[in-house]
Amino acid sequence: xxxxxxxxxxxxxxxxxxxxxxxxxxxxxxxxxxxxxxxxxxxxxxxxxxxxxxxxxxxxxxxxxxxxxxxxxxxxxxxxxxxxxxxxxxxxxxxxxxxxxxxxxxxxxxxxxxxxxxxxxxxxxxxxxxxxxxxxxxxxxxxxxxxxxxxxxxxxxxxxxxxxxxxxxxxx
Numbered sequence: 617x618x619x620x621x622x623x624x625x626x627x628x629x630x631x632x633x634x635x636x637x638x639x640x641x642x643x644x645x646x647x648x649x650x651x652x653x654x655x656x657x658x659x660x661x662x663x664x665x666x667x668x669x670x671x672x673x674x675x676x677x678x679x680x681x682x683x684x685x686x687x688x689x690x691x692x693x694x695x696x697x698x699x700x701x702x703x704x705x706x707x708x709x710x711x712x713x714x715x716x717x718x719x720x721x722x723x724x725x726x727x728x729x730x731x732x733x734x735x736x737x738x739x740x741x742x743x744x745x746x747x748x749x750x751x752x753x754x755x756x757x758x759x760x761x762x763x764x765x766x767x768x769x770x771x772x773x774x775x776x777x778x779x780x781x782x783x784x785x786x787x788x
Contacts, residue, residue, distance in 0.1 A: 622663070622666060622667075625666065626659065626662060626663050626666065629659075629662060629675070629679070630659055633676065633679050634655065634659075636750060637655045637658060637679060637680070637683045638651045638652055638655050639651075639749070639750075640680060640683050640684070640687075640745070640746075640750070641654040641655055641658075641683055641686070641687045643733075643734070643741060643742065643745050644684070644687035644688065644690075644691060644738070644742075645687055645690055645691065646734065650690065651687075653690075654683070654686050654687050654690050655683065655686075657686050657690075658679070658682050658683050658686050661682055661686070662679065662682065673759055674756070677756055677759055677760050680746070680750075680752075680760045681759075681760050681762075684742070684760065684761070728783065729779070729783065732779050732782040732783050733745065733779065735782060736775055736778055736779065736782075737778075739771060740771050740774055740775030740778060741775070742761065743757050743761065743768050743771045743772050743775060744771075744772060744775040744776070744779070746760065747772055754768050754769055754772070
């Protein structure tokens with residue numbers, strides 16, 4: 617692949633997937649600036665590894681897998697450097713497409729659901745986020761998280777149950 621083609625392809629990928637990758641990274645790092653930094657690292661990796669993409673899965677799945685790995689790498693290094701809890705970092709609401717939110721619930725309820733989503737354990741939060749906010753199928757989520765579809769189905773069910781418990785009494 618020519619260098620110009622590679623540059624142009626990366627630019628198209630950044631334009632098409634940048635915002636949703638930042639939202640995904642945010643579900644892990646819980647800080648908007650850090651999420652943007654993680655995604656910059658994702659694009660550096662994508663640029664250097666684009667020639668290795670085998671197209672066995674979709675580009676979006678590949679990008680999500682890299683983003684999750686980079687987010688986890690950041691969290692590992694962050695814990696080593698600072699030894700502080702992520703709970704102390706400030707919360708910023710995710711910017712989700714207004715059409716999806718307005719169909720499901722009003723703005724206040726959407727914020728309450730997102731806040732509850734961030735309180736879920738990561739093993740439930742990620743599948744629930746990918747399924748409901750990014751419209752991935754169970755099969756695609758299993759591929760991204762490198763686990764079985766049955767595990768994803770179980771985590772989605774348990775994640776919904778935990779969300780329901782967290783939201784009981786908050787949303788009527």
